[in-house]
Amino acid sequence: MLKDITLGQFFPGNTVVHRLDPRTKILLVIIYIAALFVAKSWISYACVLVFLIFAITISKIKLKVMLKGMKPLIFIIVLTAALNLFYGSGEPLVEFWIFKITRDGITRAIFMSARIIMLVMGTFMLTYTTSPIMLTYGLELLLGPLKKLKVPVHELAMVMSMALRLIPTLIEETDKIMSAQKARGAQFDTGNLIEKAKAMLPILVPLFISSFRRADELATAMEARCYHGGEGRTRLNVLKFAVRDYGALSVGVAVLAGVAVLAGFGL
Amino acid sequence: MDETAIKIENLTFFYNTDDEETAPEDVLAGVSLTIEKGSFVAVLGHNGSGKSTLARHLNALLLPKGGSVCVFGMDTKDEELTLEIRRRVGMVFQNPDNQIVSNVVEEDVAFAPENLGVPSEEIRKRVDEALKMVGMYEFRDHAPHLLSGGQKQRVAIAGVLAMRPKCVVFDEPTAMLDPKGRRDVMDIIDKLRREYGSTVILITHHMDEAARADRVVVMSDGKVVMDGPPRQVFTHVEELDELGLAVPGTVRLMWELRKNGMDVPLAALNAQECAEAVAEYFGK
Numbered sequence: 001m002l003k004d005i006t007l008g009q010f011f012p013g014n015t016v017v018h019r020l021d022p023r024t025k026i027l028l029v030i031i032y033i034a035a036l037f038v039a040k041s042w043i044s045y046a047c048v049l050v051f052l053i054f055a056i057t058i059s060k061i062k063l064k065v066m067l068k069g070m071k072p073l074i075f076i077i078v079l080t081a082a083l084n085l086f087y088g089s090g091e092p093l094v095e096f097w098i099f100k101i102t103r104d105g106i107t108r109a110i111f112m113s114a115r116i117i118m119l120v121m122g123t124f125m126l127t128y129t130t131s132p133i134m135l136t137y138g139l140e141l142l143l144g145p146l147k148k149l150k151v152p153v154h155e156l157a158m159v160m161s162m163a164l165r166l167i168p169t170l171i172e173e174t175d176k177i178m179s180a181q182k183a184r185g186a187q188f189d190t191g192n193l194i195e196k197a198k199a200m201l202p203i204l205v206p207l208f209i210s211s212f213r214r215a216d217e218l219a220t221a222m223e224a225r226c227y228h229g230g231e232g233r234t235r236l237n238v239l240k241f242a243v244r245d246y247g248a249l250s251v252g253v254a255v256l257a258g259v260a261v262l263a264g265f266g267l
Numbered sequence: 268m269d270e271t272a273i274k275i276e277n278l279t280f281f282y283n284t285d286d287e288e289t290a291p292e293d294v295l296a297g298v299s300l301t302i303e304k305g306s307f308v309a310v311l312g313h314n315g316s317g318k319s320t321l322a323r324h325l326n327a328l329l330l331p332k333g334g335s336v337c338v339f340g341m342d343t344k345d346e347e348l349t350l351e352i353r354r355r356v357g358m359v360f361q362n363p364d365n366q367i368v369s370n371v372v373e374e375d376v377a378f379a380p381e382n383l384g385v386p387s388e389e390i391r392k393r394v395d396e397a398l399k400m401v402g403m404y405e406f407r408d409h410a411p412h413l414l415s416g417g418q419k420q421r422v423a424i425a426g427v428l429a430m431r432p433k434c435v436v437f438d439e440p441t442a443m444l445d446p447k448g449r450r451d452v453m454d455i456i457d458k459l460r461r462e463y464g465s466t467v468i469l470i471t472h473h474m475d476e477a478a479r480a481d482r483v484v485v486m487s488d489g490k491v492v493m494d495g496p497p498r499q500v501f502t503h504v505e506e507l508d509e510l511g512l513a514v515p516g517t518v519r520l521m522w523e524l525r526k527n528g529m530d531v532p533l534a535a536l537n538a539q540e541c542a543e544a545v546a547e548y549f550g551k
Contacts, residue, residue: 010370012408133374165370168412214365221366224326224358225379225426226350232384236377236391 009167010131016244017059017129022138024245025126031252032122035259036115040266044259045114051255052118052125059129069124070117077113084109132164134237140230141239154230166214173210177203272339272434272466273302273325273356279333280320280489294320296489297334304433307460307467309477309497312486313511318470321486322438325468326356339433354383357427361439363419364412372414372422373398373407379430390429397425400462401455417448424455434466435459441473453479474501474515478536485510498534517541 012018017025032051039045056066070077088105095101127135140157147153178188181202188199278298281291294317302308312318323329324336327343339355341348357379360366369375373394380390398404401421411419420440427435437456441449453476459465469480477483483500485493487510493500501507501518513519517535521544524531531548535541 010410012371012410131369131371131374133369133371162368165368168370168410169364172412217360217362217365218368220328221358221360221423222368222378224328224353224360225368226353226382226430227378228350228382233381234384234390235381235387236374236394238387 009128011061011065011128012131013060013129015059015129017055017125019244020129020248021239021241021245022130022134023142023239024241024248025130026135026138026142028248028252029122029126031249031256033119035256036119036122038256038259038263039115040263044262045111047255047258047262048118049114051251052122055125056121059125061125061128065128066121066124070120073116073120077116080116081109081113084112132161134239135164136161137235137239154233158230162218166211169214170207170211174203174207177206270304271301271337272304272306273300273468274337275300275321275324275334276337277334278321278324278331278336280317280324280329281332294489295324298486298489298491299334300484300491300494302466302468304466305460305464306482307456307469307480308482308484309469309471309480310484310486311472311474311477311512313472316486317489318486319438320489322358322436322468322470325434325436326353326358328358350383354379354430355433357430357432357435359420359424359427359435359437359440361442363416363423363443366423366426367411367419370410370412372403372409372411375411375422376407376425376429379426383430393429393431394425397428398422400428400458401425402451415448416444417451420444420448420452421455424452428459432465434468436468436470438470439472440469441471441476449473449476472512474513478515485512497536501536502533504533 035048039048085101085105086099088102088108090102090104092100092102136157140153143153186199276299278295279293280295281293284291298321310318324331327349330344336343338352341352343352367375368378376394376397377390380393398407401424403421403425411422440452456467460467471477478497480497483497484491485500493503501514504514504522507514517538520541521531521533521535529548531544535544
């Protein structure tokens, strides 16, 4: 069950998408999200979808992995679709009891669920193809100007990269604790929702304690390796915009502009 | 040229307690120790003997409450020198999972030189060299959490070596590893001394690991109770037993043989020495 969590995971590779500058990828995701929210018609959604499919294809990320990552979101998607389905305006196509389904409702339900799915897949593309260190380095550089406003940019970036680093370790640890509790007769898959939630408590307490211990040890190890904040730090891989970055950004901007123009025409 | 790497004088330390009623207990109660450049010193002691606390004083992770610690001529109490001390004295910890900072092996190894502000090309050189040294070069773009415990510990060692330290302190580096992982780590320590001439301080409670050192320091209750070459220290079988430390199996065998009236030398640090001594006794 925990093996399904692909949040924040990174799949190393050597494709163009992997090699893009993390700053480019972050900006592209922002552009992509903007385009998704501007899109109002079938044709503009199709444009954004083509862009997404193109990116997934050249990154060689398996569709199976993508869909697996979507699993925990099924409930939200279904709920959103259902709500939109029943709250459309106009002439009802089907009517029963207090529910009525209209043509407008169906369209809205499809658009909304497509938007969520594409939104999540797009952001997955970012984390799947960018190592956490590169991701935070990119963020740190992009947010760099905020340092002048005394925003602790480096510290925030470091916190984020540590969090991403610890996800697989903590998942492993949770599995271990669960096995230990199961060996002593704990049952996690039976009972109603409240019973299940109660059964989680004996997992959370030891997990919490060990995370603190881990954090403490990791901090000591970082100090022993001369970590002293962002000042005077250099990098193994220095980020430089290459031709492919300008290319990718142009494509992204073109898609956003296209969608915006279509929206202007009411499409 | 001064040949002293580390000079500890009358070091005392205690952890502060929140409870004001009880006086804090001394974890280190007056330790004096001089470690020469290029030597391999093993520090032995049971749990709670203060050996890890001592280790943490060597790179200014902890500062003395009394006495002084001087590392390559630098007093650890001087905060301005902390970074200079830490780049010279690297430290490898027990749990490899809790010292790896990145999701990619080579980025993790680069962490220390990055902190030191080393230029990028130089970092690349150091990372490649350190990874080759520990035999993990082909894993450079792997995710550390998918490696075995021994491999992770080797990555952690590479991360320390990338600082180019003059002295490396290993704080029970093999405690969480399987026999293969233990052997790999011990081989790296040998290589480190042979090829780099580094000073190595190994905190351990494995006697057979300590037997490889030039010098063994035994600690108990925050004090140094024995100090000398392994051959000499391991002859104190009864005292070591009392301290809760088991001597190497070969020494134990010789000791039992002597107790039963065989006149064999006590100090046999490995199976070969042991066999030779027994063979000699039987006149062959």
